[in-house]
Amino acid sequence: MVGREGDLERLRGLLEAVADGVPRTAVIGGEAGIGKTRLLAEFTASVPPEVLVLRGQSVDLGTVAAPYAPVKDVLRSLIAEVGAEAVMNAAGPGRPALTALLPELAQGDTDAGSSAQLHEAVAVVLERFSHDRSVVAVVEDLHWIDAASLTLLRFLIRAVRRGRLLLVLTYRSDDVTRGHPVRGFLTELDRGRAVDRWELARLTKAQVRRQVKAILGGVPDPDLLARTAARSEGVPFFVEELLGLDTCPTDDGLPDTLRDLLLARYERLEPGTQAVLRLLAAGGVRVPHELIAAVHSGAAEDLDAAIREAVFASVLVAGDDDYAFRHALVREAIHAELLPGERGRFHAAYAEALERTAGSRRVAAEISYHWMAAHVPEKAFPATLAAREEARAAFAYATAGQMGERALELWDQVAEPERVAGMNRLELLGRTSSHLRNAGENERSLALIDLALADGSPDRPLQYARALRDKAYYLGNAGRTGTVPLLEQAVALVPPGSPGELRATMLTALAGRLMIEGRAQEAIAMATDASTEAAAAGSDRYSSVAHNIAGVSMVHNGDVEGGLAELERARVLGDGDRVAGLRYRVNISDVHYLLGRYRSAVQLAESGLARARELGVERISGVILASNAVDPYYALGEWDRADALIERGLSLDPPFAFRVYLQRARMWGMLWRGDVSGAAVMFRSLAPSIASLVEAEMQTRLGIARLAAEIAIAEGDDERAWEEASVVFRAEHRSLPGYDLPLLAVAARALAGIRRSNPEAASSIDIDAAASDVRGASADLAGWPTAPVWTAFVEAELGGSAGTGLDPVLWRRARTAAAGGPVHLGPYASLRLAEAQIAAGDRVGAHESLQAAVADADSIGIGLVGDQARAVARRARVNAEPPSQPVSDPAPDAAAEPLTPREQQVLELVARGLSNREIGTELFISGKTASVHVSAILRKLGASTRTEAVFLAGAATR
Template sequence: MSSPQMVGREGDLERLCGLLDAVNDGVPRAAVLGGEAGIGKTRLLSEFAASVPSEALVLRGQSVDLGTVAAPYAPIKDVLRNLVAAVGDSAVTDAAGPGRSALVALLPELSQGETDSGSAAQLHEAVAVVLEHVAQERPVVVIVEDLHWIDAASLNLLRFLVRALRSGRLLLLMSYRSDDVTRGHPVRGFLTELDRGRIVERWELTRLTKAQVRRQVKAILGEFPTADVLARMAERSEGVPFFVEELLGLDGCDTDDGLPDTLRDLLLARYERLEPSTQAVLRLLAAGGVRVPHVIFERVHAGGADDLDTAIREAVFASVLVIDDDDYAFRHALVREAIHAELLPGERTRFHAGYAEALEQTAGRRRVAAEVSYHWMAAHDPEKALPATIDAMFEARGAFAYATAGQMGERALELWDRVAEPEQVAEMPKIELLGRTSSHLRNAGENERAIALIDLALAESSPDQPLQYARALRDKAFYLANVGRPGSIELLEQAGELVPPGSPGDLRATILTALSGRLMLEARLDEAIAMAANAHAEASAIGSRRYLSISSNIAGVCLAHAGDVDGGLARLEEARVFADGDGISSLRYWVNASDLHYLLGRYDSAVALAEDGLARARELGVERISGVILAANAVDPYLALGEWARADELIARGLSLDPPFAFKVYLQRARMWRLLWGGDVATAAEQLRALQPTVAALVEVEMQTRLGIALVAAEIAIAQGDLARAWDEASVLFRPVHRAIPGYDLPLLWVAARVTASIRRERALAAAQTCTKANSHATSATRSSVDLDEADRDIRTALDGATSWPTAPFWIALVEAELGGASADGTDADLWRRAILAVRDSSAPVHLLPYAQLRMGEAAIVVGHRDAAHEALAAAAHDADAAGITLIGDAARAVAKRARLGVAAPEPLGADDPETASAEPLTPREQQVLELVARGLSNREIGSELFISGKTASVHVSAILRKLGASTRTEAVFLAGATTR
């Protein structure tokens, strides 16, 4: 009674085919199909899979229903095993490159003697690289069905693939049962992300119309139904194709006699017509899941082989079962669920116990502990469920499925008191299980649950067990740091006291290095240097090059910030040498070294170090995970160099890959700063308002984040004219909690000086005005209670403490100019001339020169030097426009207009045309794109030339057309005067 042709899904099939055609441009696509049970999702995907060209490779993965804790990576394993079957294991492992060991951790059968190792980051990267590699050779369709049953690890991997895949003829299709994805379901959040970012096409299959039901009946029966039958069929099925087929299986639904009254009865109707022996086989099969391998089922089945064959054959002929290779599967999961619900308590216990034993006997190299745990739990046998669950926890951890490992650990803790001697059964004390489970939850991002469990571990242990208690204290410190909450330092100090020198293992080394790192982040530099020395001594004693590198790294950064720049750089070089061959410490070196070089004003070397680190991340197979952190470190130096298009690309790319929380904040801060100086003050302010609640805790424990957010927040407030708020943000430098870090302090000191000078000018203007209606509303500056003389003293005192920092000369020149003039309001033109000379230094960020020229022009106007003002403002507008610093370019023209100095708007390419003379200037990146357009390249080809996506190239082309007032690409080339080369 299955329809020989699919009805009512022609438009959906065409849409899927269109997506497959679209991937031929080399850019992956993805789509998610939703719909209620029985609506035809699997049928549609099967029809589509059958329709793809023969050269395309179709890889299918099926999520498995194991109750509340799904088997880790079940659909991903299916996809990869299908891929291995299609192209061979060596092709897959070779394509994985440095991620091969992580792939082996997921599929042990791929091992050729090497030990499985790596990380979740390497596994994600390896899967992405393998799929991209194969999709360069041929179109690849990956189908992952039944997301409503998917495990957290697979969902995270799919989330990564959607964000990270950038090349190859790859189409990723996913399906889910919409009535099972209720509020709180993890897939709900995944779908919301897709909708918010418009990353993936998503639609739901609708029920069939009455006319479509009529066509489906005709396809099945070979003739159209009578009006009565059609009406009855449409009413009872409600347009769900699967229910139409089930109803037709009941003697064609000719009359109302014998028709089921409920959905459950309908689902069981075919089953109940089978022989009792066949029903018994189906009940046994239902306990095994939607799909059961023959090798497993024949072990569970107690009867003879001939009896089993007879029963299976009858169930297949009755369209209850299908055979797929060597597996038995129910034609629809709804039928399996209905039959499973019919099991008697005794049957349920026996059947699930049988499956658990069969899986244990046939597992081989495949990891099936999650399934074994599920069946022993369903069999209500805690004595066997506990060790199976512990095994499942270890297996999940071995495959980097931390969420599943944490869930298995929590399941084991629930079983603990139901077992006579749990420590012997679990082969570990409860305190260890609590610690392991909390660690897995922390790695899965479940920080609050991890903290709750580690608190239980601390409550159940005591300082009388010093190493155990210290480990729990250390772990809690890590978890608090993960969520940006205070308390880590105190916990690590307490843990360090419990672990004396010479203690076994590397526990003391991890505690001391972590403590020195937290002290560094809070800018307690002297304490951090001393603690790093202790950590270094401990690392030397245990022979750990990793901790030797990390301790040298921390000491180097702190020494530099404390004033010994040369000594700090020397210690960082030591860290690099010690890190050789170790991925974790080497990446940490590249991150800190590139950041320090940026703060020292060595922007080219900062970029080079970040790029070197990115290359190392690529070698380690974590380019799109840890590499994002290094790419983020290149953003600020690129902004300082004026390579804003490159910075924009890194920011967008980094945020799309969902980096760790702290680095996401760094990228968001850079994006806001870029928007502000690019002239989009409103969007920058909007993003700041959205970010501030989430970053509140982090700024309390990370000094560099506190100062970075304060800097951009103060600058946004200045641009909005809210000087009281700007001072509130900038004055973080003068609060008791602040500890000086010259590289971060100096830019904020300049901003603080800008604020005090602006407040003075506004107060002077308000005092000079007569008491008119226009003066009845006080400005934020006149309302402010800032003691400006005290503020100036604080600024100069802080500045005196930072004079030895390499970039101090130009920052000092700017501060002196801001506070210059008879009224300390920044109106001394001579001081601004000196500032202009100072910021021409290569270590000064590019935006400072046009800013100083703008302020020079304003000061010259005050003293009546109109020629000097015109020259400075024209230079400010020109330099700002050339660098894309719209905030300053617009401000310079506005000042000139008010003073009637006539500074011209920027002229784009083709400015001889009067219709385009007032257009916006093309950015350097847009000029590059325009040259490639003139050569006749498509958006995709432009993207390949410039190492950007075709979509990004399209955005640039659209901006060029808008700015030039052109309607076509050819017209844009003509208007710009570009020549084809």
């Protein structure tokens, strides 16, 4: 442990820190031989006896890792400590998923669970056992880890927020090269607040001296020390190996290469022991005694003698019931020495032994690996297919996809592959593509499904239809367009009344996509057909989903009561079904929000979260439901709760679309809290990545357009705001009233802003025609429940004699109407009323309105309105603070930038009512230059209109 004292104390410090009930993660990297395993051994040996230590080891199976190998190790070590019954009881509703991972725990369970339940179950188990005692969960060798385990670790680090849990991960840094999946994982960890990551450094010459002295038990010879330090390059394992060569006192006797050094101890052993070590090297990182005994062809006594000699020579380490090489580098060097004949025989022997002794444990991935290494495709093909199915059953979709790809590579190397596989190549392509899609490998899944479609045959229309449906799913998951035509093609290939649920699933999927694209009438018709097909197939799940889609589409289409009735039918049909039930709760809570029923929207979302908790998917599907409470919480003024839900949801890495929804809400909250620049910077950085979803989903397009327009207004760019908001008038727009109405109010605000600031600059926009369009579109949606709120704001924004939104009467009406809308509208209406009153010369009224705006904005946390109201108050020289504060005219702002003589001239002409062109003629300058001077005047005076600028300039001279 020379040179690792600080690392050991760092781990001990983290263990002490988790005693506060907040989990931590330590990630330790380093090159091969640097001492990661030794450090962990010292650390775990030194922890107090009441600390529960769980161990997991990633397995090296070449290009396709064994699914969940380290996770299974951790769980099995927990079971060994507390018993299977205690672990299963702790898993709660996740018991079936845990059984799918560890079949030996099965007790008649029939529900296979889901990957979401598995993730939640492991998190719950670790949380519960770390509630009363500290738990250290060690996972070694991340560089060999499978994708499913890596995803689960990522989830645990993000999702487990309570418990005395220390997760310790190690990896070999020289194996985590560019493109390695662990590389991205490590980058994500660097952004985590509860993660400590560091790499073990090589030893200094002084530390090597200490290590040599400790090993030899005395002061080393200076020449020996110099040679050891130079040849080991400060790697502790190499120091030990070099000192083990007691017959090599000079440089001439030292190994010339790393390979020779690693094999030095091995080559000094008896030939029989070397043969056993070669056999063990083919077995993997850690080989059970039962397995090596099954593949060893000699007597048991000979095997024991060979292993004993290897242990005494510090080549092997014996566990309770297995063996491992003292260092993985030694195993790799010995395995590389195998002759082709040995390699084939040894790996075949392991495959056959695993096939005989597997029992209930899932080892098909290992069997596939050994048959592949033995170069026996006839055996590797069925083993690989079995491994694919095992991985799928355990929700290790990435491994299932990799095994499917391996089976496709072997397809042409075996006789009668279709008979052996029990499926044709098109079906295997489709299933493999599905696994990759479930693993998040969208590009690879699309490539395979395109290959399946290219291989498709008109003689197999149902399979071809499934491939079309699957491609549509994958495009939808990636937030891309093109799903509807694919689904329409698929539906056409499956005639009405076809047996099974295939047509019902396709119609339901098509109806859902039509709904998302805003094609409500078509979605209703398609959902009606889907419900008929689902009922004929006896599927309550798809019947529920079909009624769900129909209900939402009917609501968007204006039939609110009819739509809510359909949604109630969806609830009844989906009662008890995990998928349909949660989908109902997602949509019903969203519908209530759009209808302006904010409190019930929150309650429905929270009841959905409770149901997700019952099903053991609180931190997966539950996050999606919790995110549906964000907008209604904002609308109710519970901003901190909304912010907390956003942060929690994003930390759990939700699906792409829901991540966009949460990011949109976060930016909107930042904007209205007053962080305009932060919201703008975040929006511009995310815009390219969300562009595809904006194209594919009408509701996302409208929500993002509203956000973009409001940011533009806050930045003073009303023309850009109009460009963003005018999406409601484009040819491709399909009306969704709940989204259209707020956007129309923003559009009206942008138009009024253009009129107020610089009418001549808006020559490219026919403002009168645009204002008429906004009013007309708003009137067309008068039947929507929230229309009275938003229509009042449209009229106020576009009101006044000049259409500049400065009519106090209309803003009083808007402020009254705001009581039925989101809470931020009330303070905003008070602010706009004050601006109208200032323009009308009503300083007393403006004082009262500004006080109301500030008081309400501060109480809710709407910094944008509070800041703007105070700025208006400073410019108008009135007090905007609450009534308890003394009312007096504040002193002029000393920091205000004075007007130049030319700007004073321009302001005098503005006061006379001259346009920019007329000002230019009067002063012998261009109209454009006059426009620049007017903009500078507005900025310096803090005015939003020419009229307000004249008023404020006059107030400043009084």
